[in-house]
Amino acid sequence: MNMQEQESCSTPGAYWGKAGKSGGHHLLCYHSLDVAAVGVALLRQSPSLQQLLRKALPDCTSEALEGWLIFFLALHDLGKFSEAFQSQRADLMQLLRGRTPDPGKPYTLRHDTLGWLLWKQRLEKQAIDEEWFGLDSCDLVEAGGLDWWMKACTGHHGTPPALGRGDWKQHCNAREDGSAVDQFIGSLFILVPRKLLAEIASQLEAETFAQASQTLSWWLAGVVVLADWLGSNQSYFPYCATPMPIGEYWGHAQTRASLALAASGLTSRPSAVREFSDFFPGITQPSPLQAWAINVPVSSEPQVHLLEDVTGAGKTEAAMMLAHRLMAAGLADGFFIALPTMATANAMYGRISEVYQQLFAGDASLVLSHGQSRLVEEFATSILPAIDPEADGRQLDETAGARCAVWLAEHGKRSLLSPAGVGTIDQTLLAVLTSKHQCLRLLGLFRKVLVVDEVHACDAYMQRVLETVLTFHACAGGSAILLSATLPERMKQSLLNAFARGRGCSSAPQLSLDAFPLATSWRDCAARLDETPIATRDAVKRRLAVRYVSDESQVLSVIRDALTAGRCVCWMRNTVADALAAHAHFRDELPPEKLILFHARFTLGDRLATEEQVLSRFGKGSDAQRRAGKLVIATQVAEQSLDADWDLVVSDLAPIDRLIQRAGRLQRHPRDVDGNRLLDPATGDQRGVPCLWVFGPEWVENPAEDWYKRTLPRAARVYPHHGQLWLTAQALQKGEIALPDDARFLVESVFGDLGEVPEALLASSGEAEGQALADRSEGQQNTIKLSSGYTADGTEWWSDARTPSRLGEATVNVILARWVDDTLEPWNHHDERRHAWAYSSLRMAERQICARWVETDPERESVVLAALETLPDKGKWSVLLALEEQAGRWVGRALAPGKDDEASRSVLWRYDVEAGLIREKTPAGSG
Template sequence: MGPESLSASARSVWAKSVDEAGGWLPLWQHMDDSADVVAGLFRDWLPVSVVRLLAEEFDGDIDQCRAAVRFLAGVHDLGKATPAFAVQCTVLAQRMGEHDLYLPLSKSELPDRHLTHHSVAGQHLLVRWLLEQRWPKSAARSWGVVVGGHHGVPPAAVDERAARPREVPWLYGEGRWVEVQRELVARMATRSGALEHLPVWGERVLSARFQVLVTALVIIADWIASNSDLLAFHGDRLPQVTEAPERVLRALEVLRLPVPWQPDVDVVDVEVAALFASRFQLPEGATPRPVQVAACEVARMMPEPGLLVIEAAMGEGKTEAALAAAEIMAARWGAGGLLVALPTQATSDAMFARVMAWLDAIGADEQQVGGSIMLGHGKARFNRLFQGLVRAGRLAEIGCDDHDARGGRAVIAHSWLSGRKKALLANFAVVTIDQLLFAGLKARHLMLRHLALAAKVVVIDEIHAYDAYMNSYLTKVLTWLGVYRIPVVALSATLPAGQRRMLVQAYLRGRDRHTAADLACLDGDIGYPALTWTSGDAVSTRIADSSGRATRVLVERFADGLNDHDELVALLRDKLSRGGTALVVRNVVSRVLETAERLKREFPGEVTIAHSRFITADRFHNDQALLGSFGPPDRAVARPARRIVVASQVVEQSLDVDFDLLVTDLAPIDLILQRIGRLHRHQRGADQNERPEPLRTARVYVTGADFTQAPPALEPLAERHVYGAHALLRAAAVLRERFGASIELPGDIAPLVQTAYGPDDIGPEQWREAMTAAAEYWEQRTANREDKAKTFQITEPPMPGTTISGWVSAGVGEADDETARGQGQVRDGAPSLEVLLVCDDGSGQWRTPSWLGDDDGGLLIPTQQTPPDHVAEVMASCTLRLPLTFSNAAAEDELWQATPPAWEDSPLIYRQPALRIDQDGWGEITGRRVRYTSANGLEVYDDVS
């Protein structure tokens, strides 16, 4: 049978039901469209790295691979050629009956329809057809599961068994139905070019990675092929089968999918100094630092894609080293983009500008950047360099292709391109670590995340910054990144040896689960700055030369006791008597606010606050202000004469700021060192003479614990809710030896971190009992958290010869990209509630905050109807994370009760309830007063009563 031949019975089978104009889409047409769309994706959208990876299933034969992918996309909706599906549209079911496909005209006459959703039905029909071609069952099932998973969830074994044709034959049809099912799949085998390869393909079982990635491709092809704005329905009752390749070509031209990044292959050979000069605007006469040169050299010599871990001091340019190495890796191995993952939204915002500047430099070099860039933490929707969507501003529902009520919202055509739900599919993405960890979470459409990652180089910044729960996800994701041979660059200034080993081991396990690499070279203090990388199944390390940059920091114990405000005021009056800048870091926001309140009275107009309880727009403004005042010399051109910044942990990661003096609460040693890395970070004139005389020697004062006690009394909130006693006491034991002396950066970083996180007992004997108890509690809690993390975690990559059936079963449903509740899926503990801050103007009308500026401030917010998009976008920038005290059902219910129901229809804001404040910033949540100001952020007060 040729590709233009189908019986009338087969032509009568429908895929998309009658629209308002009376049009419909025959199944054969949707099969053709899907196959042609995926061929276009394969040709123009997939980067070389993914094409090569998929072609490995066929001994590197790309033509065979393309034919296989076309075939699977073409037959993905084969399950619609069944009575169970066709009965859903009475008009079209009657028409099918007129062509010998008899079926009841009522759903009630087909019991157990729910057992055979068309995806699992299609899986069984394809497997049956392949078995008829004399394929082994294991091979047939490895192909069939792609069809079964095209709605985002590969069916579990129990669902597969319940849907077998022999169990429910009335749902699949008999006689003429079976002939039509065979006819449709046979035609697609011929049309796709698969038919000639079937005897050979039957001898191989598709790998799990192929199953996952091609399922993702089929999903995307199905979504595009289901969009009636792109591919019109038919008006005829029984249209003839025609070959119309221009139909899909026109649709893809309108859609204008982003092409992959195509880095210049010359970057592999260009001198490192020239590369850095062109990418990072080095000052005249400056040269790359040794660790940056070493990173590029390792990226050039690695024999295959692998994991590269860069450990270097704060301020040594690890970000630039990672970007340069990523460009080299992409050029060598054909990656089509880059993902940078960071610990927090604040660090993501800061990194976004740096990645944009790097991309601008690449574009200036006339490279093909193309595509799109996304800031992917759900709070900012940046979309630059991206060209073309179906119709700007029009949301076309696709992917909702039958009448099943399956919960949630339909997939939006623009969403997977523009980033609301599928941000990682952009060529370049700067995201919070949650977006990466979601790749280890059992969630619907997980395979799309895996495809997005497989197309990129992945950079993970501050890789030391995650707890046991998140590390459990991180190692699982690294294992899958190893499966896909994804180049990964991990960055840290303070990486414990055990964590270094864990990361490398996880990646190698994905690369080859049967190879046991010798990791002895990773134990203990391996030197510093250090690079560790995988070479196939081997591991290598290299110590980079020192850059010559060194800072000697005097360490002082400060204010024995937890109420240190009087001592702090006295210290700052003394040390800032001739001007200068001081950073005071507190471990909890309440302590930030208390300290700032006292200091504002003593130093009016000279105190700035930075913490996580600001709305997104204000937090972004605060970060820019910090960089403008305290950033590198070329950025901070108006450094204040005297200023005190009181901050939480938001300043310790990925924010390039420089202070003259540091006061910090006791924290784990790696975080103390990160904070010290913001002290005398940049040279400011010869011999630092631009710093006031009392501040020309770098000093850190450690407070937040009472060191007169043995062991030290710890700040209660930090001990119970933030870091735990074990890490704090180990840090105290290490720092105790340095009080009155100094820490040398970078020379002391590795020894201090390895000692604090090592296995040996440290600290005075009289601390031993408390430290042992804290260690035992920490070990038990770590084990419990790791076990808890596995609840919704995907499994290790399946053994060869098995399928991904049940891969995401019993999962969380849809991974929530945008909200704190979504982050709670990959972070331990109760997710903090996020709200939209709105301001009552005194007349009962709601407005956006007035301080946002002329364009965004004071906009009227409708409460009886859905806000227009331009207003909703501003509202989305006013998202605020509440403290954990409000992470409860009572607070959430109260806030939702006060939220206009009409907002639910806005795709930009429907996920967050509203928090209303008055003109003075006051509001109330469950009987407690709260106040929000742009200067202090959110403050929580006593009960109203």
């Protein structure tokens, strides 16, 4: 191609790629190069990404690897070279092409799918005829390897492109659009000469290349979404409508891409090997588990470690030390800690906020370097800042800015992209569920040490999804650390097997030891499991007394006696309704400063405030004055990873693993008889023998079918395997638990093959086990398949707001607002409205709230509609509950589903900062 031909094809400037509603546009060819430049900048700064790409493209030069990525990333918006897409802005079409749009080609097919059609129906044949990829072009096309690159690149809306959607000419002006595409690809060949593409294509047999590209496509899709979002940020890539030679603009794009990536907080480098004392100077003598983490061999292969130990053994510190060693050995670039609940995730921030920075050379992102009270806003600005959503109503599909803004509105998602992340396990599970933007989550986990805390808290469905996460993570070269107090052997083996499948093995070696505590490691398909029994310090060996009672009045009495004696108490209940009922017993007896209700039906802002209150009054540093005579009534939010302890713990009967967790909050930190912390833990706790009180149905050897449901009817739905509950109650009749000695036996006697369920409970137990198998099957069905590649293939891809990371009741995000005069304000205040809405949200069962109440007053309804526009999702996946103050109570209406075929019904709700969101009783026939 001579210079004149180069110049003539260098700027297909009649097509817009980005446009704002208030004017201004960015040429499509320039936006395409912006995104390609971000991809190359990311590749240059990420040796891990280079390594991943070289699995599919081995033995190629760095120049060829970059060229290959530039070429395909630049085609991500290929579908915008269409009459249908361009017609959305008739004004720009008139400006750029001097004509109006063709009314016979409306925009009915999204541009990602249009791009795929153009590739399959037009460019694929051209690639063969013109030998874009050298002499092997025909083989590459026919084997389908190039298709995976195009599916990943065109599928940048968070889902793969739809397949088989008609003829490209139905949506394009065949002559004009076809010529523009040819002109643009000719421009790309200036930046990426065909000989570089041919160098890549000649490295592998076509079939081998296709198989490698199919697997790679899952992570490549995430790279494209990320590059598109960064490349759409006008702060770094301002709109440009001035034609210039392609090489000149490419230089600008590369400079801007480097600046955008540097500002994104996405990249970091692990620090060199450091000592345990550097991270935890307050620990003068590492625990046995921590000593194991300091000294266990770390090979050069991806590996999985499963750590089981008692509460107080320092599992978190051991995991962080081991993660650091894996990072320092070049096996990871960061870490992500997944926890079972928001409360446990929030608590984890505080525990490692002073540690994580030392794991990195230079400044890592500030995701973790803040107090809980600033969780939302600092977190939200630290990773991949949201970009201008380009709110242009004339564009029928979401712009990159809009997609980025909505996705990043939920702060928990950002933690996956940070080098140092903490969040709920849901964010991890969504990486392998068929949910929108799962590829971005999968990329976020890429080359991180995945730490899953309290892994025993996964139910059958979550465990099956987690197994898929481990398979994908291992396939991409990731390592994992799984933490638990105790795990049933079957669950342990399944998790290890899942990781092994990602390493290309059929399964991991079989477990052989039943010791507890235990560290189990696996690194190599050819090697055996390393199972290391761990000693237990005398300070965390515990012998708990257990009092099992079936009379609730006895529970109330023992709590009152303890409070009168100046002790602090926590009553852990199995449902919110039971917690509210318990709260009602003490609400009029105790002053507000001595009674805390802690459950999930508070707004995020109020929950964070309650968590801080709990940790301040009952945390490790609390003293007798702050603790004395105070009562916490909590649900499961207090049973895991919350570093608080009480003088007395009462629990509703729950499965034995949950009770062991709850018992871990009983006299957790050594204190004197008054409750002051002992500076020398070796002194031993002076509050007497800790006693766990368990409230449940009367213990009988031969229970009736409704044995559990008769006493705890609401909890019977939460824990449906009543045989396991009976086996737990049976184990408690011994009157004491010795930890760690009894832990393994207790778990296996309830969840393993050691216990025998009474005949009357066999039906409910069999139903629960059958449901667990069905849940596993649904987990298998809902997860992506490594071997299938990034393709829709008839599968429905949900919005992540609707994707079930957990089964059970369907829930909805409810956002509370309050009427202030004639305006509607978020329940929790913040100077930035988007943060205020985040603080004002909570989750509710859809059977209780399914949709917002439409105001009968037109003026008020217009205010509500305006408020919806300020929500991150515009109210699409959430319900706005507007509250009004009436006689000192904040109440508001929402719609609940009708029974059977009945219409939705109005329900009145009350929000109380002490009790949370409560259904308000209304007179019969009202509402």
